[in-house]
Amino acid sequence: MGMDIADTISCLAAAGKPLAVHGFLDDDTSTHGSKVGDHPVLGGLADAARYPDCLFVNGIGTSGSRHLKPTLITKTGVPHDRWMTVVHPRAFVSPSAKVGRGTVLLANVSVCADAVLGDHVMVLPNSVISHDTVVEDYSTIASGVCVSGRCIVRRGAYLGSNSSIRENTVIGAGALVAMAAVVTRDVAPGITVLGSPARPFEASA
Numbered sequence: 196m197g198m199d200i201a202d203t204i205s206c207l208a209a210a211g212k213p214l215a216v217h218g219f220l221d222d223d224t225s226t227h228g229s230k231v232g233d234h235p236v237l238g239g240l241a242d243a244a245r246y247p248d249c250l251f252v253n254g255i256g257t258s259g260s261r262h263l264k265p266t267l268i269t270k271t272g273v274p275h276d277r278w279m280t281v282v283h284p285r286a287f288v289s290p291s292a293k294v295g296r297g298t299v300l301l302a303n304v305s306v307c308a309d310a311v312l313g314d315h316v317m318v319l320p321n322s323v324i325s326h327d328t329v330v331e332d333y334s335t336i337a338s339g340v341c342v343s344g345r346c347i348v349r350r351g352a353y354l355g356s357n358s359s360i361r362e363n364t365v366i367g368a369g370a371l372v373a374m375a376a377v378v379t380r381d382v383a384p385g386i387t388v389l390g391s392p393a394r395p396f397e398a399s400a
């Protein structure tokens with residue numbers, strides 16, 4: 196996910212925004228001093244304090260790590276106003292929609308009328324957040340997802356690639372919707388659902 200975000204920032208820079216990628220922070224010490232693409236791994240999350248002039252973007256985007264997001268973001272010590280909201284130049288955000296701090300919208304995402312996205316939400320390419328839908332803090336919407344109108348995606352939920360969510364549906368906090376699942380009714384907090392129509396599944400992720 197980090198490289199997709201770096202690419203997006205490069206696209207924004209090419210479109211005239213005064214931005215550049217300085218590097219990555221990763222708590223895996225074996226990566227320190229190496230490069231991801233052209234960008235150096237500068238240190239661990241706690242090293243954020245060494246870069247007082249930088250803005251930060253969270254790159255956590257896998258289903259297995261979704262519960263760690265709030266803790267890892269807090270661990271950086273980065274104040275709320277220095278998390279950058281990243282919107283790809285080819286994403287569409289309705290003028291009536293709201294997008295929170297530290298939220299990332301990758302290429303070809305559409306955020307439709309009166310949708311509300313919280314803080315540290317990640318939306319991967321080609322996903323649609325339809326009108327009047329709310330996506331709460333720390334949630335992840337993987338690629339090619341369709342969230343229909345007036346849904347609520349509660350805090351820290353994860354919608355897997357190509358899943359579809361019926362209108363007026365609530366996805367519970369921390370729930371995981373599997374790849375290609377078709378969700379036709381509310382999903383309880385913390386569970387995984389799979390299939391078409393989606394049903395509860397005992398997952399290891």
Ligand SMILES: CC(C)(COP(=O)(O)OP(=O)(O)OC[C@H]1O[C@@H](n2cnc3c(N)ncnc32)[C@H](O)[C@@H]1OP(=O)(O)O)[C@@H](O)C(=O)NCCC(=O)NCCS
Pocket residue numbers: 256257258319337338354355356371372373374375376387389390397398399400
């Ligand atoms: C549902 C999910 C969490 C299951 O992961 P897991 O617990 O590791 O389970 P496994 O991969 O061992 O699969 C268990 C069984 O479910 C099946 N399965 C896995 N994902 C499935 C899916 N999305 N739809 C239908 N069946 C699925 C597997 O084929 C396997 O069946 P089997 O026992 O008959 O062989 C995972 O497959 C998934 O969909 N994660 C979301 C991934 C995603 O969207 N990533 C985006 C990254 S950008």
